[in-house]
Amino acid sequence: MIGQRRVRLWTFRSKLWPDWRGLGRDMAGRCVSGRALIAALLILLATVSGSTGPSSREIWGASRIPSQFSEEERVAIKEALKGAIQIPTVSFSHEESNTTALAEFGEYMRKVFPTVFHSSLIRHEVVGTYSHLLTVQGSDPSLQPYMLMAHFDVVPAPEEGWDVPPFSGLERDGFIHGRGTLDNKNSVMAILQALELLLIRNYSPRRSFFIALGHDEEVSGIKGAQKISALLQARGVRLAFLVDEGSFIMEDFLPNLKKPFAMISVAEKGALDLMLQVNMTPGHSSAPPKETSIGILSAAVSRLEQTPMPNMFGSGPLKQTLKLLSREFSFPTNILFGNLWLFQPIVSRLMERNHITNALVRTTTALTIFNAGVKVNVIPPLAQATINFRIHPSQTVREVLELVKNIVADDRVQLHVLRSFEPLPVSPSDATAIGYQLLQQTIQSVFPEVNIVVPGICIANTDSRHYANLTNGIYLFNPVFLQPQGFSSIHGINEKISVRNYENQVKFIFELIQNADTYKEPVPHLHEL
């Protein structure tokens, strides 16, 4: 079976080792004939054909299907994404979504990926009316399954400000434009596309895996991801790891760092939606009281905005992120990041300077809704404001509430928790963490220009939290290069993905699935007593 031939290449390579160090010499150091040398090289080439770089050859060591796609396939790959963008699968609110489009998207996937949806290895279920669960049956039941996740609902996209209509899927200057090209139809389509291409090449996976495609992630995944998770739990499924959106290959996010780095988020912030409310006696605006509901509420809200939550730098995965990144910087940042035991106070302040890095070091406070008043000459009785806090992995909902009470410090301001959830536990990123290791190795082989892979924090929330009951290995990573401008386009205007980025995303998943099948647990290091 293709992909199942297990060749311990490193053993093979170590046998050839003397020749590798001194090409053209045999094990005794004598010169070997040109023909013998060519023969050895040919055997070696045949064995590793299809691997994408030296690192993948060394690590995976099995015969593989190369992630090379024909011209015709490359056209089909991008056209499939364009078609997906044209279906306006908008989640407007918890109550309202474009259900016609959600259903159409299901039909579209079946049409574009016929091999996936007709494969005898794959069980397809529609969950929560519009979400999709695919169970891909591997040949080796001793291997623990994993899950690839994505969502196909999108946030609304009014046309104002867009260079091209947001649901056109137009290709211009090497980019496919439209809502969902980064968040997150790219992942839905890339996962299915990679599997389609593998199946067409008769690949049959060894390790079982699930593909979970949510239809309501943008409104928190209660009807989709949560239901899929419950279904899997009822079936007794435990996952080795899962991969979802939430982080990228970052470019130009940190001053003085020009080289891209891949950030795999291993932690996701918690959240607290808090409504502040002030009730006062209504009256005629011609004789206003000294303080009104609006004034009292505004002052409280302003105090919250002006008093940032504590800087938590030093606890959580960020220290490790910067430590690993330090060698990518030049002087003096390399010294600062590399010696946090000494420079932590300075670095933690530096991180606060930019709104994105600030979100990595603390619980953020975002004033998002404000309501009061109905008429210009009426003092309103009621004023309400809603604040969205994103909770740092080292804090809890209770701690944030306590801090809020102390900052507001006014009994006339009532606090109502609309919704809250704790940060997700930090997933492992050590040498034994299969999900992290697989992602890291696949990044290194598919993107040789990316020097470094670091664990990070996801500052937003994803559907993955619904699966925390099934695994402790939750990894958030999209194999796509992202610049700050691209980050602003997510939920903003002019969201787009380059054709090259998208092709590489397909290639990445094509490789990842194969790597998951050949992954070897690291041998535990034995210490001498």
Ligand SMILES: CCCCCCCC/C=C\CCCCCCCC(=O)N[C@@H](Cc1c[nH]c2ccccc12)C(=O)O
């Ligand atoms: C030193 C490193 C510097 C690197 C900087 C990092 C920059 C961050 C770059 C990218 C982050 C992108 C995050 C994308 C994921 C977006 C997911 C999303 O938009 N979620 C929404 C909706 C949502 C989903 N589940 C829930 C649950 C509860 C509330 C909302 C949601 C969101 O978070 O609001």
Ligand SMILES: [Zn+2]
């Ligand atoms: Zn998303």
Ligand SMILES: [Zn+2]
């Ligand atoms: Zn989103």
